[in-house]
Amino acid sequence: MYSHNDDIRIHKLSKKRTKMDDYMMIKRIGEGAHGYVLHAKCNQTGKEVALKKVLVKRKEKGLPNEIIREIKTLQAVDCRYVMKLLDFFSKGSGFILVFDYMPSGLWEMLNDEKIKLSDGQLKAYMQMLLQGVCYLHENRIMHRDLKPANLLIGQDGILRIGDFGQARPFLKDAIKCYTPQVSTRWYRAPELLYGSRKYTEALDLWAVGCIVAEAFNKMPLFPGETDIDQLALVIRSLGSPTEENWPGHTKLPDFNKISFKQSPPLSWEKLLPFVNKDTREFIKAFVKYDASKRLTAKQALKHPFFNSEPLPASENEMPIPPYDHRTLVNGNMYENHDEELFEELSRLIDEKF
Numbered sequence: 001m002y003s004h005n006d007d008i009r010i011h012k013l014s015k016k017r018t019k020m021d022d023y024m025m026i027k028r029i030g031e032g033a034h035g036y037v038l039h040a041k042c043n044q045t046g047k048e049v050a051l052k053k054v055l056v057k058r059k060e061k062g063l064p065n066e067i068i069r070e071i072k073t074l075q076a077v078d079c080r081y082v083m084k085l086l087d088f089f090s091k092g093s094g095f096i097l098v099f100d101y102m103p104s105g106l107w108e109m110l111n112d113e114k115i116k117l118s119d120g121q122l123k124a125y126m127q128m129l130l131q132g133v134c135y136l137h138e139n140r141i142m143h144r145d146l147k148p149a150n151l152l153i154g155q156d157g158i159l160r161i162g163d164f165g166q167a168r169p170f171l172k173d174a175i176k177c178y179t180p181q182v183s184t185r186w187y188r189a190p191e192l193l194y195g196s197r198k199y200t201e202a203l204d205l206w207a208v209g210c211i212v213a214e215a216f217n218k219m220p221l222f223p224g225e226t227d228i229d230q231l232a233l234v235i236r237s238l239g240s241p242t243e244e245n246w247p248g249h250t251k252l253p254d255f256n257k258i259s260f261k262q263s264p265p266l267s268w269e270k271l272l273p274f275v276n277k278d279t280r281e282f283i284k285a286f287v288k289y290d291a292s293k294r295l296t297a298k299q300a301l302k303h304p305f306f307n308s309e310p311l312p313a314s315e316n317e318m319p320i321p322p323y324d325h326r327t328l329v330n331g332n333m334y335e336n337h338d339e340e341l342f343e344e345l346s347r348l349i350d351e352k353f
Helices: 004-016 063-075 106-111 117-137 200-219 229-237 277-284 324-332 339-352
Strands: 023-032 035-042 048-055 087-091 094-100 151-153 157-161
Touching: 004 157, 004 200, 023 048, 023 324, 106 151, 106 200, 106 324, 117 157, 117 200, 200 277
Parallel strands: none
Antiparallel strands: 023 035, 035 048, 048 094, 087 094, 151 157
């Protein structure tokens, strides 16, 4: 799907775009396996932005497919509940992607003891999430890494899906082979844990169910410490899979590599002790072994969960996160004295491999 011509076109576009000198660095606000995220301000407009630097170790071989894929995916999306790419350009050993600055995320909102979210506000967040997922799936895009940390919240209180580094276009009704090494462990669908290379956008819906459970139950649903522990935890919770509740699971690539003793399912009351019946039924509709039986995002938006009391809060009833919420909740893990800060930012931006 991504050709050498895409690589050349993105390189040419990036050379015409805004350079790093047009931004004033403020602080480093995050990091991941593929780069860093910096908080900055545009010198011309004063607009605050997030600069995501994606590292490229061997640039002479061209841009990795992951970067091309992320840029092309973000260029194609236009949804209120999905992060929009503002700009992109090459710099040093990597590529810079420019987004609106988002001071918080769902993870921070759930873990800030000073913020008490009502059930109506939580429902509104889940509604925003599903509207974003519905848009992506209707436009043939799998996110493949939905989790609270990738659901960003702006100063308007709106939740938007971010981080498309693992996103992938898909063809409807056509089964293709993909890597199973996607999705963060706690939100990884069981077909991925068994090494499936033929999966659908339903893996995103498993993650949605885990996110809803975490939001309402105040703790992760399946917090495994390793991939094997993750699969064991899912099986101990949902019970051993059968041909009835998961047709074809014994043919998955890694099924015979490890065995677990037969387990009956735990009751959902035990799994979700702080969640009411309506919410449990909603979560159960996503957390199913059989991917074809999981609720779609479009179906979920029409689920009785959103029509029962309390109703989802309106957008003007959503909490506005503090300006520097991510730092306040996570601690000053990226804070330095001014001179040290700007030396570090300069190194992050200009370092070469």
